[in-house]
Amino acid sequence: MVGCKIRLVKRKTDWVNNLLQSRFFGSCGYHRELRKNEKNMFCIDCNLCFCKHCVGSSTHCFHRWLQVCKYVYHNVVRLQDIQKYLDCSKIQTYKINGEKAIHLNPRPQSRDQKLSKSKSGAACEACGRHIQDFPNRFCSIACKVLLKLRLNFHTLYGDWMFG
Numbered sequence: 422m423v424g425c426k427i428r429l430v431k432r433k434t435d436w437v438n439n440l441l442q443s444r445f446f447g448s449c450g451y452h453r454e455l456r457k458n459e460k461n462m463f464c465i466d467c468n469l470c471f472c473k474h475c476v477g478s479s480t481h482c483f484h485r486w487l488q489v490c491k492y493v494y495h496n497v498v499r500l501q502d503i504q505k506y507l508d509c510s511k512i513q514t515y516k517i518n519g520e521k522a523i524h525l526n527p528r529p530q531s532r533d534q535k536l537s538k539s540k541s542g543a544a545c546e547a548c549g550r551h552i553q554d555f556p557n558r559f560c561s562i563a564c565k566v567l568l569k570l571r572l573n574f575h576t577l578y579g580d581w582m583f584g
């Protein structure tokens with residue numbers, strides 16, 4: 422059953438890739454007339470992002486979903502939510518509203534920051550961004566996942582974040 426196992430492992434990371442590449446906080450096409458219709462929920466079982474009215478429907482009631490929040494213009498998830506489904510060890514956490522959260526994607530950085538990483542020591546192994554707390558090795562979920570899958574960082578994000 423080797424083939425079966427491989428398929429399962431692949432499926433396991435499929436939703437993570439979609440989570441990392443989803444465009445959150447657009448308004449939901451099904452709930453235009455309702456308030457708070459921004460798509461800030463990600464349903465793991467459907468592998469798509471939804472608004473909270475969608476997730477509240479019977480379709481998703483037994484599904485596993487995550488809430489995505491915005492922190493200084495970047496998408497974060499609560500550590501306690503996502504660590505149930507994904508191993509988040511060695512990813513830098515941030516305290517947001519009293520709860521630990523982690524970034525979905527690496528944040529753009531200037532060249533100056535990149536150059537200054539040598540004096541501080543710790544840097545993200547995937548994108549080189551400064552890491553606050555040792556022994557963390559990654560600044561975001563994307564960086565950890567990319568390195569694990571051995572994907573080329575530039576193919577996914579292009580050069581925009583290194584400008």
Ligand SMILES: [Zn+2]
Pocket residue numbers: 449450451452458471472473474475476
């Ligand atoms: Zn909706």
Ligand SMILES: [Zn+2]
Pocket residue numbers: 464465466467468480481484
């Ligand atoms: Zn669902």
Ligand SMILES: [Zn+2]
Pocket residue numbers: 527545546547548549550559560561564
């Ligand atoms: Zn990084």
